[in-house]
Structure formats: structure tokens, C-alpha cells
Amino acid sequence: MNKINLIDELHKRKLIFHITNEIKFKELLNKNVVSLYCGFDPTEESLHIGHLLPLMMLKRFQLAGHKPIVLIGGATSLIGDPSFKKKERFLSKESVIDKWTVKITKQISFFLDFNCGTNSALILNNNSWFKKINILSFLRDIGKHFSINTMINREAIKKRIQRVEQGISFTEFSYNLLQAYDFFILNKKHQVSLQIGGSDQWGNISSGMHLIHRLSKREAYGLTVPLLMQNNGMKFGKTESGTIWLDPKKTSPYKFYQFWMNIDDANVYYFLKLFTFMDLKEIKRREQNKNINNQIIYDKALLAKKITSLVHGEKNLLAAERITNVLFFKNIEDIKISDLQQLKKDGIPVLEVYKMKDLQEALVFSSLSKSRTQAKNMILSHSISINTKKITNKNHVFNENDKLFNQYTLISRGKKNHCLIFWKRMI
Structure with a gap:
């Protein structure tokens, strides 16, 4: 990708x-190195996969020779963006925001190059200018350029105002001005001419362009990426068990990998365009061959591999692949204790015990069977495995050979139903 065809490429990938x-x-x-920015409010201790598209958009611009700036909303996160939120966000303490800022800054640092010359990435925090500003000066010098009529007619604000039971506080209402001021400051001090964000940020971005034009008579630009929804109507990055976070301590690399492995088949090639840097011709070729020899399954694995490697690195990708090979392809020889620790955290159901009478009891307590009678029949029908090995003895009693690393036992019913027994040690 280069400066000449960057926007055309983004359109072809459906990123705009x-x-x-x-x-x-x-x-x-095409004529200049452009500085652009995207803001991230540290309202949690980690970003989630809903933040991936804006982050990767910054990376795409940097690869094309432009300068990406990440703005951490140390100040704006104390207010909370009301855009398309059903109710007011819980406001965290400043000390908590500071801790989350450190963690999120570290996450973002993984995506961009901060040592590549004139277009090296930069991370800033808007608290550095908002903590110096005087409220009267802000209202007089900035607030006067905004029409309440225009602000309340923005879709995000209008929806909140129409919710009588929730409404919108003045605190949240002021967020639009704060983000607009961010764009103005970055334009003035760092020559930032483009702000990018999710499509729900269009109103805030427009306000920033308006303020820059009013105060500096300069032209600024805005670009948004689509907000993704899953076929079940759930927000992208959400599952029945919760949000898919970028922090491996909140969502293990294995669970992250499996999220991508379990996306709807209809989204595989669309997501390869959005979330990878693969050549578009190669993606098209793969899509044309998707029904040949189950090619789509391999392409889904390719998507999971590329994104997991990007977010969590090669080492964690290999761990996710090892766990997958154990659970779905019964290859347990290369399993590591760190892989089992990932599974214990959030990969599959876990049963923590000091002792267990026998396999039938474990199947019942793990909910892999409804009763001991059903458990016995499952074992006799060769449906049950311990550490990927079929068990045929209906009266199987656990022994030390059933414990991986003296602490874990993997019970499986068929190919897709698993439970990990964690043997707690007596103190």
C-alpha cells in the first residue's frame, strides 16, 4: 500500500x-506526510476487539508513510462519551483511570512503530492540556462556537434525550465539546489534519472539524470505520460469556483465537479484508475456492492465526493452536502446563476438586451427563475420553496417570464437549 492508492484500497476493503x-x-x-489521530478513553483496564479496526486503520496509514497519533483520553474518560449509550457510564476515579491508562498505552504500543523516522507513532494524553484549562475561558472561547440546536439534533444525543427515564446529564452533553477541543489542539500543536474513529464518533469528529475551521480557518478531515454487529444482533466482540478483551489476562489467547474460529462463515472473507493486510487478490481467490475441499475452514483458521499473532504475538498464537489441537484433534503430546492454565481460566468448563470418586461421578458433576446411569452408558458407547484417550471401563477410577502435570485431567464427551478437572492440593 502507498500514498497514491491508500483511500482506494480502504474503500475496496470496505473500511470507510x-x-x-x-x-x-x-x-x-498524495503530496504530504499527513498526521492523523484516533482517541481511546481508558474507561476499562483493557481495550477489546471492537477497538481493533481503528487501531489497524492507524497502522495502515503508517505503512503508507503517514504519522499516526494515539490520544489517550485521560481527561475525557472522567466524563464519559454518551454516543449511542443507553445510559450514563459509571464514572471511575482519576487514580483508577491513571492505572488503566498505563495498561492501555502498553497494549496500543504493540500495534504501531514508534521508531521509524518522520512518521513514527506518538502517544499523547489529553489530560496534559485539560488540567491546565480554566472553565470560564473554555466556555467563553470554545463553547461560544457551538449551537445547542445543532448539538441536540445529533443522532447520538437525540436518542438519549428521547429516553425520558434516562435522559442525558450536562456532564455527558459536554463531551462533544471536549473531543472537538482535542482535535483543535492536535491540529494546532501537531499539525493533525485527520481524525478517525468508529462510525458512532461522526458527530464528535464533525464538531472538531467545525471548531478548527472557526478558530484557525484551516481545513480538517474526518474518516470513520464501520461498527460491526454479529448476525445474532450482538455487538461485535461480545459473546454469551462476555467481552473479548485484548488483555491476555482478561481473555486468554486461546479464547481469543476461538472467537475468530467461531465467526459466521459469511463473514470470513469480509473480515480477512478488514482485519488483515493480505492482498485483496489473494482474498478474492480464496473466496472463489471456499467450497473446494472445505477451503473456508482453513481460511477461517488463517484469519484466527493472523489476528491472534498481531494482538498476542507468535508465542501465544502457538499456545492457542496447541490447545485447539488437543481439544479438537486429540493431539496432547505437546501440551504445556501454561496451556492448561489458559484452559482453566476461560477456555472450557472447570471442575475444581480435592478428590473424585470415579469417572461417572466426574461426568455428572461436570454436567457432561445428567446421571450416573447416563454416564455409564456414555462410557460403554466409547463417547468418553480422558486426556484424549478413550475410556471403556464403566467403573474407571481416577489414578495418578490420569493427571497431567500432577494437577489437570481433561474429560471429553465426543468432539466438542469438554471439562477440565483441576485437582486441588490438600494444605
Whole structure:
């Protein structure tokens, strides 16, 4: 990808939802190194996969020779963005925000190059200017450029106002001005001419462009990426068991990998365009052959591999693949204790015990069977495995040979139902 075809490439990948003054912006990109920014409010201790598209958009611009700036919302996170939120976000203490800022900064550092010359990435925190600002000066010098009529007619604000039981506080209402001021400061001090974000940020981005034009008479640009929803109507990155986080301590690399392995088949090639840097011709070729020899399954694994490697690194990718090979392909020889620790955290159901009478009891307590009678029949029908080995003795009693690393036992019913027994040690 280069400066000349960057925007065309983004369109082909369906990465652009909104873009302002596209023809003029393309001319600017082709002539200059453009500084652009995306903001991330540390309202949690980790980013989640809903943040991946904006992060990867920054990376795409950097690979094309432009300068990405990440703005950590140390100040704005104390307010909370109301955009398309059903109710006001819980406001965290400043000390907590500071801790989360450190963690999120570390996560973001993994995606961009901070030592590549003129277009090296930069991370800033808007608390560095908001903590110095005077409330009266802000209202007089910034607030006067915004019309309440315009602000309340923005879709995100209008929806909240129409919810009588929730409404919107003045605190949240002011967020739009704060983000607009961020864009103005970055434009003034760092020559940032483009803000990117999710499509739900369009109103905030537009306000920033408006403020820059009013105060500096400069032209600024906005670009948003699509917000993704799953076929079940659930927000992308959410599962029945919760959010898929980028922090491996909150979502293990194995569970992260499995999220991508379990996406709907209809999204595989769309997501390869969005979340990888694969050549578009190669993606198209694979899509054309998706029904030949189950090619789509291999392409789904390729997607999971590329994104897991990008977010968690090669070592954690290999661990996720090892666990997958154990659970689905019965290859347990290479399993490591760290892999089993991942499984214990969030990979599969876990049964923690000091002792267990026999396999039938374990099947009942793990909910792999409804009764001892059903458990016995499962064993006799060769449906049950311990550490991937079929068990045929209906009266099987656990022994030390059943314990991996003296602490773990993997019970499986068929190919897709598993439980990990963690043998607690007597103190």
C-alpha cells in the first residue's frame, strides 16, 4: 500500500463508513506526510476487539508513510462519551483511570512503530492540556462556537434525550465539546489534519472539524470505520460469556483465537479484508475456492492465526493452536502446563476438586451427563475420553496417570464437549 492508492484500497476493503471532502483529502495524502489521530478513553483496564479496526486503520496509514497519533483520553474518560449509550457510564476515579491508562498505552504500543523516522507513532494524553484549562475561558472561547440546536439534533444525543427515564446529564452533553477541543489542539500543536474513529464518533469528529475551521480557518478531515454487529444482533466482540478483551489476562489467547474460529462463515472473507493486510487478490481467490475441499475452514483458521499473532504475538498464537489441537484433534503430546492454565481460566468448563470418586461421578458433576446411569452408558458407547484417550471401563477410577502435570485431567464427551478437572492440593 502507498500514498497514491491508500483511500482506494480502504474503500475496496470496505473500511470507510464516512469520509469528508474525499477528493481534496486524497490530494493532500498524495503530496504530504499527513498526521492523523484516533482517541481511546481508558474507561476499562483493557481495550477489546471492537477497538481493533481503528487501531489497524492507524497502522495502515503508517505503512503508507503517514504519522499516526494515539490520544489517550485521560481527561475525557472522567466524563464519559454518551454516543449511542443507553445510559450514563459509571464514572471511575482519576487514580483508577491513571492505572488503566498505563495498561492501555502498553497494549496500543504493540500495534504501531514508534521508531521509524518522520512518521513514527506518538502517544499523547489529553489530560496534559485539560488540567491546565480554566472553565470560564473554555466556555467563553470554545463553547461560544457551538449551537445547542445543532448539538441536540445529533443522532447520538437525540436518542438519549428521547429516553425520558434516562435522559442525558450536562456532564455527558459536554463531551462533544471536549473531543472537538482535542482535535483543535492536535491540529494546532501537531499539525493533525485527520481524525478517525468508529462510525458512532461522526458527530464528535464533525464538531472538531467545525471548531478548527472557526478558530484557525484551516481545513480538517474526518474518516470513520464501520461498527460491526454479529448476525445474532450482538455487538461485535461480545459473546454469551462476555467481552473479548485484548488483555491476555482478561481473555486468554486461546479464547481469543476461538472467537475468530467461531465467526459466521459469511463473514470470513469480509473480515480477512478488514482485519488483515493480505492482498485483496489473494482474498478474492480464496473466496472463489471456499467450497473446494472445505477451503473456508482453513481460511477461517488463517484469519484466527493472523489476528491472534498481531494482538498476542507468535508465542501465544502457538499456545492457542496447541490447545485447539488437543481439544479438537486429540493431539496432547505437546501440551504445556501454561496451556492448561489458559484452559482453566476461560477456555472450557472447570471442575475444581480435592478428590473424585470415579469417572461417572466426574461426568455428572461436570454436567457432561445428567446421571450416573447416563454416564455409564456414555462410557460403554466409547463417547468418553480422558486426556484424549478413550475410556471403556464403566467403573474407571481416577489414578495418578490420569493427571497431567500432577494437577489437570481433561474429560471429553465426543468432539466438542469438554471439562477440565483441576485437582486441588490438600494444605
